[in-house]
Amino acid sequence: MTRALACSFLCVALWFAVPACNIFCERSGCDAIGTPAADNRKSEIAGFIASEGDVVENGCSECPFARSPLDLWVTPEPVNDVVGARAIIQAAPATITLQADGRYRQALDPGSHLLCAGISGYGAVCVNVDVVAGHTTPVNLYLCTGLSRFIVFDPLTHARPTATMLYPNQ
Numbered sequence: 001m002t003r004a005l006a007c008s009f010l011c012v013a014l015w016f017a018v019p020a021c022n023i024f025c026e027r028s029g030c031d032a033i034g035t036p037a038a039d040n041r042k043s044e045i046a047g048f049i050a051s052e053g054d055v056v057e058n059g060c061s062e063c064p065f066a067r068s069p070l071d072l073w074v075t076p077e078p079v080n081d082v083v084g085a086r087a088i089i090q091a092a093p094a095t096i097t098l099q100a101d102g103r104y105r106q107a108l109d110p111g112s113h114l115l116c117a118g119i120s121g122y123g124a125v126c127v128n129v130d131v132v133a134g135h136t137t138p139v140n141l142y143l144c145t146g147l148s149r150f151i152v153f154d155p156l157t158h159a160r161p162t163a164t165m166l167y168p169n170q
Helices: 002-021 028-032 082-091
Strands: 044-051 067-075 096-101 103-107 111-117 125-131 136-143 149-152
Touching (some): 028 044, 067 082, 111 136
Antiparallel strands (some): 067 111, 136 149
């Protein structure tokens, strides 16, 4: 009887303990987007992509690494307004399209580029990126159910300058 009671108690305790063991909250994507990609001393952009979920369980909103197509256009000058971004997107197909999977790195010629994610949908976001010769320009992407945004770091200092988000489909 004592053994049966102990076994029952153990089973009940494990039943309630199992959900508590599932407290791990996948936040590796959001943890990474605050950090600039390493400078490989090449003219390129590189970064991380994270997607925060809209469901909160146990006080946690998961934010793993994510996949997203990225479209780039070479521009003659910086594009810092929606009208200019729309004109470039509508004038020609992207110079480069890449499928970023959590992390990405893409060699580019130095100069101004328009970088966009999700251009085929309502949630499209674009940003001007200036690529500096011989340096990696770190650009991270935060995807969320509201307005997604890029985090652009200065290629020389890795400071986070203020980048103007352009939402061409709104």
